[in-house]
Amino acid sequence: MKLKVRQLKKSYDGKVVLDLEQVEIQGHKRTAIIGPNGAGKSTLLNLIAGLEEPSAGRIFYDGKEEIPWRDMTQVFQKPYLLSSTVENNIAYPLKLRGWDRERIEARVLQLCEELNLLDLRKKKAWKLSGGETQKVALARALSFYPDLLLLDEPTANIDPATTAEIEQMLTKINEVSGTTIVLITHNLAQARRVCERCLFLKDGLLVEEGDAQQMLRMPQNPVTRRFIEGELLI
Numbered sequence: 001m002k003l004k005v006r007q008l009k010k011s012y013d014g015k016v017v018l019d020l021e022q023v024e025i026q027g028h029k030r031t032a033i034i035g036p037n038g039a040g041k042s043t044l045l046n047l048i049a050g051l052e053e054p055s056a057g058r059i060f061y062d063g064k065e066e067i068p069w070r071d072m073t074q075v076f077q078k079p080y081l082l083s084s085t086v087e088n089n090i091a092y093p094l095k096l097r098g099w100d101r102e103r104i105e106a107r108v109l110q111l112c113e114e115l116n117l118l119d120l121r122k123k124k125a126w127k128l129s130g131g132e133t134q135k136v137a138l139a140r141a142l143s144f145y146p147d148l149l150l151l152d153e154p155t156a157n158i159d160p161a162t163t164a165e166i167e168q169m170l171t172k173i174n175e176v177s178g179t180t181i182v183l184i185t186h187n188l189a190q191a192r193r194v195c196e197r198c199l200f201l202k203d204g205l206l207v208e209e210g211d212a213q214q215m216l217r218m219p220q221n222p223v224t225r226r227f228i229e230g231e232l233l234i
């Protein structure tokens, strides 16, 4: 699913926190959104997700302005799971979409295998660790092969091995199903590993966009360069 943003603005208490003249997110690609704290990254994602109303402007999903609720999904840094078992959480979007029981069971099993969740299938979601919760949220999001997957720092506070599993799943779902992925991350190495395109936001504005590999190694804009070089100071 491709996204187009036109003259999009969001203000809180009279202060403009996002002001985007024109942004395009290519369909079937993996796009990173990077930028300092308070740049407007989550605000942009929440507007795309329909969780917030723009103060002005328009968002087009494959050319249409209707929010494609059934075809997209989000994963947040602190996901909310249903107070039920792991497998019920993963099955939930499939039940909503009217899949039959056998197909649901097969898909849940497949996701549990791919994300190393088999031993946790019957466990109650509230007993999971942070990383386990994140994997279940991702499995649930991927379950129905969404056209658009919006991720807000999905691996913050996750150990390196689990982060690698999640990154592999993201690349796989994109390659196999053509899911458009938009990933907010402060982990620039992750953006390099996972993403093909990159947007850099600062102070609510789009500073630079382009090929992720090129931009994250040799940014053209001096502001982007300073931000990326800051990584070396950590």
Ligand SMILES: Nc1ncnc2c1ncn2[C@@H]1O[C@H](COP(=O)(O)OP(=O)(O)OP(=O)(O)O)[C@@H](O)[C@H]1O
Pocket (backbone or CB within 6 Å): 012, 013, 017, 035, 036, 037, 038, 039, 040, 041, 042, 043, 044
């Ligand atoms: N509900 C709100 N009410 C008032 N101000 C808000 C609200 N949500 C966000 N903001 C402000 O909007 C600006 C952009 O916030 P946003 O969360 O989009 O930034 P971000 O780039 O995702 O930052 P971070 O990297 O810290 O997560 C910030 O100055 C923030 O304080």
